[in-house]
Amino acid sequence: MASLEIARLGNPLLRQLSEPVDLNCLADPNSEIQTFIEDMVETMKVEGGVGLAAPQVSRSIQIVILEYEDNERYPGHPEIPLTVLINPVITHYSEETAEGWESCLSLIDFRGLVPRSTKVVVEAYDRQGDQLHIEAEGFMAVVLQHEIDHLNGKVFIDRMTDMTKLSYLKEFDKYWAEEKVVDV
Numbered sequence: 001m002a003s004l005e006i007a008r009l010g011n012p013l014l015r016q017l018s019e020p021v022d023l024n025c026l027a028d029p030n031s032e033i034q035t036f037i038e039d040m041v042e043t044m045k046v047e048g049g050v051g052l053a054a055p056q057v058s059r060s061i062q063i064v065i066l067e068y069e070d071n072e073r074y075p076g077h078p079e080i081p082l083t084v085l086i087n088p089v090i091t092h093y094s095e096e097t098a099e100g101w102e103s104c105l106s107l108i109d110f111r112g113l114v115p116r117s118t119k120v121v122v123e124a125y126d127r128q129g130d131q132l133h134i135e136a137e138g139f140m141a142v143v144l145q146h147e148i149d150h151l152n153g154k155v156f157i158d159r160m161t162d163m164t165k166l167s168y169l170k171e172f173d174k175y176w177a178e179e180k181v182v183d184v
Helices: 032-047 138-151 169-175
Strands: 051-053 063-068 080-093 097-102 110-117 119-125 131-137 166-168
Touching: 032 051, 032 063, 032 080, 051 138, 063 138, 080 138, 097 138, 110 138, 110 169, 119 138, 131 138, 166 169
Parallel strands: none
Antiparallel strands: 051 063, 063 080, 080 119, 097 110, 110 166, 119 131
């Protein structure tokens, strides 16, 4: 496994629609795509993230990795088991929304207050090509929306409704840290 370089805001791949993955490529456990998935998992762990989308490591394909275990960066959130999503699509967004502070490995020095649906339904495939149906709420719903946005050329600042709530991390810790934080 190798840790991959994170694409930062300004990299054009972060603003492109990602290409679907050919599910036939998933059949061989020793394929390049399976190695890439392992490298994404390693990168997410090294960087301390909860999620990572392929465009964030300069590959414009539809792969998202999620995992959250007890982590001081995200206190109080429920665990998310290691999840690999291939060609994920959000098929339902709840009308109910909530705002939460988000950050991103591609905008590492910033946090912003972002409105998100509180519940989503996602259709996707796992790394073996088996179909998945995920109904998520709360933290998991936010993480899914954040990462799937990357596959559609969006970053969290595109979802912000009040740009006065965009903050460098240092200032966030000083002025906003008492607010509910959702780092993704």
